[in-house]
Amino acid sequence: MEKIPNQKAWFLVLPVFAIVAFSAVIPLMTVVNYSVQDTFGNNKFFWNGVGWYQELLDPGTELGGRFFASLWRNLAFSGIVLAIEIPLGIVIALAMPREGWGVAFSLVVLALPLLIPWNVVGTIWQIFGRSDIGLMGWAVNRLGFDYNYVANPIDAWLTIIVMDVWHWSSLVALLCYAGLKSIPDAYYQAASIDGASRWAVFKAIQLPKMRHVLVIAALLRFMDSFMIYTEPFVVTGGGPGNSTTFISIELVKLALGQFDLGKAAAMSLVYMLIIIIVCWVFFTVMTNAGQERRGAGGEP
Amino acid sequence: MEGIAWMAWTPVTAALFVAVALALGAMSWFALARPQPERVGILGIATTRGDRLFLSLVLAAVIHLAWIGLIGTAPIAALPIGEGIEISSLWLATAISLVAAVVVFRVV
Known part of the structure; x- marks a missing residue:
């Protein structure tokens, strides 16, 4: 039977298109419009050309200084968080049971932090870290460390990093576990016949087989931590000083605190460009990983 | 309005x-x-024309921002119209972006 090409189904996408236009494209256009103008309220706008971008990209100006400071801060945060969560996730996944009741148990326990709303995670750690009524803060202080995340930038960073590790290592662990489960037993049997050590098995079998999942986990965690807002906002509010003011917090201060719409628009567009590029890399890696796997599956 | x-x-x-x-x-x-079917270019990934347009637009944004940040927007010439319309050096970034877009469409 000859197949008649019919693309009319595409019209079914129109409602989604309309909703996206309303909720995303129109606001995005408005942000672009704001980014080249200045306003003092009352819907009066004045042309500023690329002035805000010039200020934004010049670290010597107030706006540029704030932007680059929060950008480096955010990149450092993402780097630290990745450096902890990826190895930790691998170790947890390797330690998880392969069969029996322990599988379901550990999966549920690992999924718990992922189910808690971000706001609540922030609140939990905000209270947990307090030195007067918080269990952790009180205990650490009683052990003789002068820990106070409200006043000391390093303590604030430690709190936020530990919180993020607590919140998101499970995701990495679950992804790695899925990668490990997909390795056929034959590989392990071959390794044991060869007398391979535990480390050799990890290096030659488990790590290569987890490569794709790890790339996905790393990119996912990078994007999430690069866009982090709620948890540090709840725990430290960006302080002490500006020490935990990440880009999204800086952006909200600029847009909704100072109502500098032009500056905020320019900053959010540059921010969005970075996110778009990372998203594109993420998407490309994901789709190509899928194709490779399909290709490998097709071979005899 | x-x-x-x-x-x-x-x-x-x-x-x-x-x-x-x-x-x-x-x-x-x-x-x-x-x-036109997908094709694998120098990035080693299969791209359609739409992908290449997307890459060109993103690249254009990056080139313009890099130009503003690193070189600036000083005027390079003035058109002899009225009091003279200054042409920002940012147009050079636009020219580079166009060249980059052509390159992307050909090799990626």
Whole structure:
């Protein structure tokens, strides 16, 4: 039977298109419009050309200084968080049971932090870290460390990093576990016949087989931590000083605190460009990983 | 126009979005009229024409921002119209972006 090409189904996408236009494209256009103008309220706008971008990209100006400071801060945060969560996730996944009741148990326990709303995670750690009524803060202080995340930038960073590790290592662990489960037993049997050590098995079998999942986990965690807002906002509010003011917090201060719409628009567009590029890399890696796997599956 | 005053349209940004919309429309028509299969370029990934347009636009944004940040927007020439219309050096970034777009469409 000859197949008649019919693309009319595409019209079914129109409602989604309309909703996206309303909720995303129109606001995005408005942000672009704001980014080249200045306003003092009352819907009066004045042309500023690329002035805000010039200020934004010049670290010597107030706006540029704030932007680059929060950008480096955010990149450092993402780097630290990745450096902890990826190895930790691998170790947890390797330690998880392969069969029996322990599988379901550990999966549920690992999924718990992922189910808690971000706001609540922030609140939990905000209270947990307090030195007067918080269990952790009180205990650490009683052990003789002068820990106070409200006043000391390093303590604030430690709190936020530990919180993020607590919140998101499970995701990495679950992804790695899925990668490990997909390795056929034959590989392990071959390794044991060869007398391979535990480390050799990890290096030659488990790590290569987890490569794709790890790339996905790393990119996912990078994007999430690069866009982090709620948890540090709840725990430290960006302080002490500006020490935990990440880009999204800086952006909200600029847009909704100072109502500098032009500056905020320019900053959010540059921010969005970075996110778009990372998203594109993420998407490309994901789709190509899928194709490779399909290709490998097709071979005899 | 009162209803969309909050969107703060300017002729320049309007022209930008009209251009992007036209490019998307033209590419859609082109894809239907002259379908072209995916092809693997120097990035080692399969790309369609739409992917290449996307890459060109992102690259153009990066080139313009890099130009503003690293070189600036000092005027390079003035058109002898009226009091003289200054031409920003940012147009050089636009020219580079166009060249980059051509390169992307050919090799990626």
